[in-house]
Amino acid sequence: MDRSFYLKDTLQIAKDLLGKYLVHESSEGRTVGRIVETEGYLGVEDPASHAYEGKRTERTEDQYRSGGHAYVYLIYGMYHCFNVVTRGEDEPESVFVRALEPIEGKELMKERRGLKEASGKKILELTDGPGKLCMAMGIDEEDSGKDLCGDELYIVWPSREEDLDIQTGKRINIDYSREAKKWPWRYYIEDNEYVSRKDR
DNA sequence: CTCACGATTAGA
DNA sequence: CTAATCGTGAGA
Numbered sequence: 001m002d003r004s005f006y007l008k009d010t011l012q013i014a015k016d017l018l019g020k021y022l023v024h025e026s027s028e029g030r031t032v033g034r035i036v037e038t039e040g041y042l043g044v045e046d047p048a049s050h051a052y053e054g055k056r057t058e059r060t061e062d063q064y065r066s067g068g069h070a071y072v073y074l075i076y077g078m079y080h081c082f083n084v085v086t087r088g089e090d091e092p093e094s095v096f097v098r099a100l101e102p103i104e105g106k107e108l109m110k111e112r113r114g115l116k117e118a119s120g121k122k123i124l125e126l127t128d129g130p131g132k133l134c135m136a137m138g139i140d141e142e143d144s145g146k147d148l149c150g151d152e153l154y155i156v157w158p159s160r161e162e163d164l165d166i167q168t169g170k171r172i173n174i175d176y177s178r179e180a181k182k183w184p185w186r187y188y189i190e191d192n193e194y195v196s197r198k199d200r
Numbered sequence: 201c202t203c204a205c206g207a208t209t210a211g212a
Numbered sequence: 213c214t215a216a217t218c219g220t221g222a223g224a
Contacts, residue, residue, distance in 0.1 A: 039207070048207070059220060077218030079208050096207055131208045173207060196208095 001155045006067030006148070010086040010093040013067075014040040014187050017084065017095055019164050021103060021156050026138045029108045033100030033127055033137060034158070037188040037195045039171045041083070043093040048177035051092035062145040063092040070153060072134070072144035079131030082139050084148065084155070098172070098186075100127040101194045102136070109136035129196045165190035172197060 001020070006013065015038075023032050041049040043063075050060045050073075062071045063085055071083040071094055083094040102109055102123070109126045110116055113136050127133040134140065139153070146153050169186045188195045 041207075050207085057221065073207090074219060076206060076208055076216080078216075081207055083207085098207085129208070171207075176206080 001068075001148070001157070003066075003068050003149055006084065006086055007088060008067075008086070010042055010095060011040045011185060013084070013086050014038040014095045014185065015166060017097070017155070018166060018187060018189055019158060019162065021158055022097065022100060022137065022153075023156060024137045024139060024153050025151065028112075028138060029105055031105035031108055031137050032103040033133060034103050035097055035099075035155075036101050036192040037097075037099035037186070039096040039098060039187070040185040041094050041096055042185070043087075043091060046177075046183075047180040048171060048174040049092070049094075056092075060092070063094055064090050065145065068148045070139075070143050070146045070148055072139060072141055074141060075131070080134035080140050081130050082134050082137075082143075096130065097133065098130050099188070099192075099194050099196045100133045100137070101192065102126050108138075112136055112138055124193055128194045 017035050017038050020035050021032050043049050043051045044054050065085055066089040067086045069085045071085050072080055075081050083096050086093045113126055115122055127136045148154050167188050167190045168184045171186045174181050
């Protein structure tokens with residue numbers, strides 16, 4: 001995906017990223033996951049965003065880069081969250097990737113997730129949540145700020161395109177954000193079993 | 201320096 | 213439902 005893809009409207013990108021493939025070429029091997037659930041975070045006007053009212057700190061600095069960079073942070077002292085930065089430089093908006101469907105490198109994903117013997121139902125737990133997918137894909141704070149238009153961590157179109165049944169809902173776990181928790185900026189592929197929460 | 205707080209997850 | 217777990221950043 002080239003730079004221009006990431007400079008558009010954030011909610012449009014949140015929708016457009018569904019069905020695309022996130023690829024990570026790491027020293028341990030290559031993993032690929034199909035994006036099935038996203039949320040838009042609209043920067044200065046969004047009480048749920050780390051950049052609300054222009055708040056800018058060392059931790060959130062990468063969100064101020066131009067569209068097409070990664071913004072990764074640690075949450076609850078133990079999990080990582082992966083975001084795709086959108087819009088131009090100093091427009092701190094992003095798309096939070098909440099779930100993937102494993103496509104390639106499933107053995108490596110199982111190892112990283114500590115589910116070596118996993119099969120059947122357990123395979124669903126590889127990437128069905130923001131912290132889980134970072135673990136499975138080997139994404140951590142080292143990856144924050146990386147250019148997604150590069151050749152290490154990037155996003156591509158699937159070989160064959162398909163029609164997706166896209167659903168919308170409220171974003172998850174942002175109770176601290178007052179009225180913003182009602183805004184329907186979460187997108188997911190209907191009936192996809194890797195979506196993190198099936199409830200509304 | 202202190203301390204409250206998470207864009208989560210696993211497990212009871 | 214709650215505990216786990218710790219870097220960050222606001223405030224003293």
